[in-house]
Amino acid sequence: MSVENLAISFGSNQVLKSVNLELHAGETLGVIGPNGAGKTVMLNIMTGILKPDGGRLVFLGRDILKEGVVERVRMGLGRTFQIPRSFRNMTAYENSLVGAVFGSGLTERAAGARARDILDMIGLSGKKLEPAGKLGLLDRKRLEIGVALATGPRALLLDEAAGGLTESEVAEILGIVRKVKESGVGVIWIEHVLQTMLHGTDRVMLLAEGRDVICGRPRDVMSSREVEEAYLGAGVGARTRRKRA
Ligand SMILES: Nc1ncnc2c1ncn2[C@@H]1O[C@H](COP(=O)(O)OP(=O)(O)OP(=O)(O)O)[C@@H](O)[C@H]1O
Ligand SMILES: [Mg+2]
Secondary structure (H helix, E strand, O other), X not given: OEXXXXXXXXXXXXXXXXXXXXXXXXXXXXXXXOOOOOHHHHHHHXXXXXXXXXXXXXXXXXXXXXXXXXXXXXXXXXXXXXXXXOOOOOEHHHHHHHHHHHHHOOOHHHHHHHHHHHHHHOOOHHHOOOEHHHOOHHHHHHHHHHHHHHOOOOEEEEEOOOOOOOHHHXXXXXXXXXXXXXXXXXXXXXXXXXXXXXXXXXXEEEEEOOEEXXXXXXXXXXXXXXXXXXXXXXXXXXXHHHHHO
């Protein structure tokens, strides 16, 4: 996937000015940035929920900005939502099945097999008959990824898939994402938990002030002046540097 000069405003609020990124098969790209930086907006543009004012979005060699939400899912763009959106009264298995049937157009039989494989892969087989609404947060987060995987994505977009989880729970999500990556899927992973970004991604991009400010090796980006300034405010960063100097 490649994104060029993506821009969007809501009234006078220019949220994205120019965002550029590339995602390769089998790669995990972490995206960090302060609250309100436009990370979710960027995913909403990629998946077709929002229409940008300008820019290009090329996926598998095609500019897909004119495609609808469903077409993009069918082309292989899967996503999770910051607040899990499973169907609460349906079981974990039924939720996974919905992803497989509607997201990838498999026959019912093939979709059933895929739904079961995915529950296995995300560690939810033991709870497949539980209503999604009764699951705890970790299991709902797992299922959110599972439903996206059931659509058969070539790129998976994760919006805070590990948000609100304890350290050991985050490790479970890291394990799932690693398996997804190893299967050749490209992953964009938005997350505030910096440890997750260090251990679970190949590259990290900082989104701030409407731009892809810096992108590189996780360790380098995390310890960069750009990240310090984006999270602490430019004034504080500049003061700290002067003091160090
Ligand atoms: N549909 C919309 N209409 C108007 N403004 C919007 C819309 N969606 C997002 N915004 C605004 O865009 C900005 C970026 O929001 P976004 O949700 O992308 O931030 P974020 O980086 O995901 O933050 P967080 O880390 O808190 O999830 C905010 O100012 C938000 O109010
Ligand atoms: Mg967000």
